[in-house]
Amino acid sequence: MHIRPYTLFSTLHPVILLGYALGAPILTMCMGNPWCLLVSFGCALVMEWFYLGEQFVWQGIRGTWLLFLLIMILNFMTNHRGMIILFQTRTRRYTLESLCYGAANGLLLCAVIFWFRCFSAVLSNQKFLYLFGRRFQTAALLLSMILKLFPETQYKITQIRMAQDDSAFQEKEALKVRLKKGMRQISCLLEWSMEDSIETADSMKARGYGAGRRGQYERYHFTSYDLGALAVMLCLSGTVIMGMVLGKITFSYYPTFTWNKEMLVWNVLICFCEAGFLLMPCWMEVIGAGGRRR
Template sequence: MSRDPFYTYHPIINIIFFTVVITTTVFLLNPIILVLSYSAAFVYSVRLKGRKALKFNLLYMLPLMVFAAAINVLFVHEGATILGYFSNGNPITLESLVYGLFSALMIGSVIIWFSCYNEVISSDKVIYLFGRILPKTSLIFSMVLRLVPMYKAQIGVISNAQKGIGRDFHTGNLFQRARNGLKILSIMLTWALENGVETSDSMKARGYGLKGRTSFSIFRFDARDRALAVSLGALMAVFSYGLGIGRFYFRIYPTVKWTELTKTSIPFYISIAVIFFLPIILGIMEDIKWKHLKSAV
């Protein structure tokens, strides 16, 4: 992954950002906030992973969101505003339709945000953040984060090796392909078990988890991190104040009701919008900076 500017900030800044955006998306069923969250997550994931993220968001997440919205309309019939009836007599309500759409948007946003989280919060950042508090748990969690890409790469190596001797799962009849596939799986499981034992012995030899053990860290909370922390704190304070006075209130059942968007509400929505789009803003600023430096050479 190319080093996105937000990736280079201190892990505490990274974890606070993702905690705020994911928590806000889950617990505030406000249409404007959900649209902002989904838009920011979509753009940031594409910025981080390019076409791979675009394919995932459109081919997998979009159908999942449509399915989630449809399921709510089919099985939830609460609400006072009836739009029509199914053939079995169950009502189709505006409230169930709105709740289904917003729930689908929330699910999609959270999943995409977590995909961005996995790109930004690396295993060394997890150990740095939680290693002293929960050494064993943080180690296990950091190992889990790298299991899928590591195993995917290793099974590719094993498959290529077996292919070189004519034993991959694309060679021979159906029975031979199945046998070759099981052989590759057996080799993969053996390697995984050996790798687990080696990792355990390595960490034990290094004294991981022992009382008083010190650890090396490359992370330093510098002036740039302090500036972003202050800015993020100010934005969160404005947003929290707006939340406290009910500017983001939105109710669906029994009827749809919300606090109307007025001029006094705009600063509060701007604050959460800037928070959602913060990594993208930092990336754009970095791109402009590099273009300016290149043109000056």
């Protein structure tokens, strides 16, 4: 998986990166306003494109659109609350409110998935181990390896398929042949993963892992620049949280669509602050024009 190697945002202290990487999905999960959910989903797509590239954005969309439709249709078919009836049978009615509520939940889940796909790009394994490696060595190592597992497995299976792909020289294969080829690819993937795990274990043993207090390859210092970035993050995210707590962006789907139209200015302000917080790595890169050197 290709990750943008250097950004201005990546030079910040790992504590701030962790706050952003966890704050984005948590903030999204607390929202019910459809406009805020659309902003979060759009920002998630932009951030995945910024860090991982356009190819991963399309892969993510192809992998989540079925999930989105499934959640929307299930809620539409099972939840019959609402006032605007689209059609009805003898025993059930199907409403616009239930359809929109299912779409909002599906959009929320897809946005959270995209944000967690960006987690390893925002917070590298080395920075994650810097934060938790001394106090929680085993847990930090396990979590960092789990976060690294998914992109590595995807890369390996892609390489195996490319190495064994002979479809260009054959006609469409039967189902039995394709299943056999898939099992062979899975076998190769397991063997490759086991070899890597043995090499990792030998390398850790040779470097004395667990023999004493764990050292760090890099040392990070909390500077005034980090303090300023933290203040901006707290200001933007705090405005969004305050708006949610005070009910400025409250949106109700049942029994009919209800929202306070008098709070339109608040809705625009909170969406703007939400986008500013979620797109912080992008606009910092634009303002910094290349990054800050330590």
